Amino acid sequence: MVDLSTEVAGIQLKNPVLTASGTFGYGEEFSRLIDLNRLGGFVVKGLSLEPMQGASPPRLHETAAGMLNAIGLQNVGAQRFVEEKLLRLGKYQTRIFANVFGYSTEDYVKVIEILNTAEGLAGCEINISCPNVKKGGIVYGTDPAATHEVVKAIKSVARIPVIVKLSPNVTDITVIAKAAEEAGADALSLINTLLGMSVDVDTQRPRLGNLTGGLSGPAIKPVALRMVYQVVKSVRIPVIGIGGIRTAEDALEYLLVGAKAVEVGTANFLDPAAPIKIIEGLEAYCKRKGILKLSSIIGGLRE
Incomplete structure (x- = not known):
């Protein structure tokens, strides 16, 4: 029997x-398509202090090797999530993580305080790819001082582990990673989407209603993998790898460079069963290689 278990920030x-x-x-929307109990866990869509309607359409555009999205972080708000949606998720035997965003440090703190009243959350993932409207619109995740400020404030009130999700739209991601670690982050996840755009040459208009959007999917995997490798080398806290993961082989690459776990994103749009197939693929790989415990290969890259 292969042991696929792992640990991130004590979880x-x-x-x-x-x-x-x-x-x-x-999470529950996918329950009729896959067995949620088989997942290591899932991260719900981003939660804000107040409900948000999101961006104007078009919101999605398929690219040659991925997808551009400008959903605009549409969500029901943290309070409604806790009162309605989280209660229904308690029946699943898997880890549930909230994703949190805000447009001021106070926003983040207030959302965390709402989540503190809930039961059933394993941790919270903090999206710092948002502009701080109270400080000239600087994006938290592109500035080490802003990153440190918001993470420290969140850690001062959070009762569950805090995982900081890093933006790739920076010159040196390790600087931001270290700032988050110094502020008390329990773990890091990376990468968020790369900023991109696309133009329809017939209409001569942008293909997204928001003009720009986040690029995800296979196209970003080499960049994401390199950034995960760099961050793992620069911090002591656990790292979760994200970006272009479609197969067990993709996931294994992230584990070999030191990620403790991975997140599957855009592949869910293409095949809702992708995460389950990846889990099965990891088990098959271990059996083929005679590996009894998958975690034994984490960080095992032969350089």
């Missing part, structure tokens, strides 16, 4: 495969 996972925020709804 025990039955396997290292999570689903990424924004690609899996609030």
